[in-house]
Amino acid sequence: MPIFPQPIRNLPEADIPLKGITAYLSQSETHQIIFMEFSEDVDLPEHAHEGQWGIVLEGKIDLIIDGQKQTFTKGDRYFIPEGAAHSGKIYAGYADMTYFDQKARYKVKR
Template sequence: MEYPSMITDLPRADIPFDGVQGWLLQGPRQQLVFMDIAPIGAVPEHSHEAQFGVVLAGEMTLTIGGESKRLGKGDTYFIPDGVPHSAVFHSQVKVIDMFDEAARYGVK
């Protein structure tokens, strides 16, 4: 699955994890990020404001507050504000993430 140009023409998000690229839709209080994640292994544990996401393609294991769940196409997830979480990517993964903060990622 490839994102259409209406997404890839959006500003690129400056995401600090190797193998992760994203396109940013900015709101006054939140950000929506269309992510494309290589099968890079893992994103280490971290925390931030609340996050809601949906998996569009691929498979990943998401650990939220010590509880792990394998997710695939069509699955959704919610990470409450400040809860530590990490992810392992088993394939190329595409997700849409909404962050409850206006400046989660800057523009690249």
Template structure:
């Protein structure tokens, strides 16, 4: 999926993943952070933890596990 030019102009996050695997575009305010991830290849993200977050898949699918429950 191609994002509109104004979104492509958002800065990328500095993540420890190769740019040919995942790209990001982010916009930050005092209210929070919005990040658009584009996964260019199948990718297995190492197990990790963070505070609550909300997400939606715009195109494709993702398999994720929270605790002992895995969903697609």
């Protein structure tokens, strides 16, 4: 059974350059909300961008935010401040809902 209900799966897919990801994009004039699920383990290289807030729906993610490593699992919330360098590891089976304080973080997959 899919983690996301049909109304979420009917959203446009987000073009996110990571392997094993399916992501649905809810776009506004000021921000984006992404519903992501991963079928493979993924290593996230260090990067930074506008603020990001997420809630883990399934699985596990390790995040290193400004040099501090934390592990988040189902039900946990995380926040990455604007400009904070971060990296991590996403494990197969991970799903989350993420708010980006950036209206054009990702584009619709074509």
